[in-house]
Amino acid sequence: MNNYKEKIFKGITYSAALLTILFLFGIIISIFVEGAPVITHDLGALPVAGMPDKFPRPWNVTEYPSSLTAFCEVTIDGENASENDLLAAFVGSECRGIGEIYLEDGYAVSDMKIYHNSSSEEEVVNFAVYDQINDAVYEAAFSNVLQSGKNISEADYRFPVDTFVPLKFPRPWQVTEYAQSTIAWLEITINGEKASPGDEVGAFVYGECRGIGIVTNGKKSVVKMEIQGEEPEPVTFALWDKSENKIVTVAYTTYSNPGQVIGYAPGKPLFLQAFSRIGNFIGTSIWHPTQEPGKFGILALIIGSLLATLGALIIAIPFGIGSAIYISEIARPRVREIVKPVIELLAGIPSVVYGLFGMAFLSPALMKWFHIDTGLNVFNAAIILGIMVIPIISSMSEDALSSVPKSLRQASYGLGANRWETITRVVLPAAKTGVIGSILLGFGRAIGETMVVIMVAGGSPQIPSSIFQPVRPMTAAIASEMGETAHGTLHFHALFGIAVVLFLITFITNLISEFAFYKQKKY
């Protein structure tokens, strides 16, 4: 009985330990999984899939025992259809009725019989028009419902069927040249199968042809083409099927990006493509997440974080270590007993309170003192972060300094050194690694700090040219933009990508400081 309890208890402690590990893995996995799409989305050539007609001719009516009548008035793009055009009703892809179009009182009308499969109570019916002159099929955007014993319309009310002409790009295509162009790699399929050699793909911006690519014989029918244009613009594509001499519509659109390459060459290994994406993500500084197409270069955010953090350290290192030395080496024991816990207390002040101070008090003061337009900038963030980090650096350094044994100091005094010389030449060198560890810890705390920088750093995603300019550190970008972006967008994933970068920076810093504390000599 007792043995059984022992095992359960042991099991509980093991599970608790396991859960702790799982939380870490969970954190790492969640940010990496959600951050990955910013690197992996659309790797490879852009998919341009041609779709043949939805309701291919010729139409054959499928008959059922029951039928309804429909009186329709047919327009194509708002204009009357021409005589002898055909109107057809479809349930799914099954043709249920065809009506000829004739003119009556200046309107193009058609009356038709629509067969209804009465075994299903309701059926959704769609309409299509065959344009005899252009030999093309147009679809109506709306649908209606077939119900037994209920006609769609009668002769005194004609049901309006307005079909629209899909974007048409009549051949031959003439490319309009611009000073700049985008190189695009496209993978062409028609109805799910690869396009045949000689087929052409045209890129169109607002109906203007901006580039032509010809499918060559290869394993994957990939086309490299130049899309003319000086600004990012929405590009639609058209496919010309050479064997049938027919233009097929394409539902795919993308955005051009002049001077850049969109899509990837098929020969290039995926990991190399991913590397260049990573390089683009952390190596470029244009952060326009809400534009179309979004630009996700986080260099300016990284630099913003680093500047605020380094500024904070410039303030916190002398003050933190200075006060640590004073407390450990110079102050009387009674003072030390009071000051040490007070420092610990200060280390626990919530960062949002520091943020409030920087925003409501320091910012207006800076504007007045330095005659600048905004008090929310790198300088302010560095000061507030610095004040915040001082207690952390101070308390950790003090631990390292007081762990240096008395005997070392006594030896130094015995050799004739005074207190200052003992501090600078004996105690500090002996505690060196621990002090460095405390600095790294402060660095990790400052770079991961969110509330201070979101409130006082100003929030502008640019590389600042002076310390009085606003920046947007990584944490601020995540915290302020996550609420405004929809789940699953590229912007959403990019914010997790920032989290990954941030995690790696703090993780590596922690490893080094861990190592420093580990190397600190134990006396």
Added chain:
Amino acid sequence: MYNLRKIAQFLGENLLRFFIILTAFFLIIFLYIIFVKGGKVITWEFLTAPPRENMTAGGIYPAIVGTFWLTLLSIGFALPLGIFTAIYLVSYARPYWFVRLVRIAVNTLAGVPSIIYGLFGMTVFVQMLKMDVSLLAGALTLGILALPVIINASEEALRQVPHSFREASLGLGATERQTIMRVLLPTALPSILTGAIISIGRVAGETAPILFTAATFYSRRLPTSVMDEVMALPYHIYALMTEGAHPNEQVPIAYGTAVILLALVLFVSAIAIAIRFRIRKNRKW
């Protein structure tokens, strides 16, 4: 030569004195400004009434209640987990590779920026486990944030129990479990609680983890279940400073909220430090 050394000592030590005085000066000014500006708006109504008139008047009672529940639930979640993990590290600690892994996990968790906890809470608790933005999701996120602090404090506390206690207990025929539950834990409990209280101060002041998991800017009513959104003191300060259209009325309320939050955190931490001081003084082994 002698003079030079004396001058160096004089300059150096006074430089250090200057540093610590200036540090103290910074921090005193900081606390002074917060308390003076915030003290003005604190009335009985401020503590007991919900916000009114687009956050420009009224009190912060829902935020106080929200922070109370967030803190209580997160510590309630993290404390048992943390203590059991610490027991594992101190008493069982086998196999070795697993111990290493637990240690790496604890140390890494301790250094993860709080906003990343928020992202984790959002993807796992809010979205995957469908808790939505709720008290529960926020408390779990904060609990994981507090976990490394609690584990480290508990482990240190358990390790300070002398070996002889354990040996005596085992020698009297107690099992491992009985030794832990009846000797180790009771002896170490005050120190463990100190760690827990310190993490309360930490959890109560965190904003970033609850941004997307629990916090709401405005709610007149109090949470009725763990699935409700809550207001929280730190988020309230942030929201007052960055949202809303009446900065002239909102900033003083933000200061007032900051005073309450600071008082809460400092009070709780001071209790922890005082307990620790007493333990060290009264320790008989």
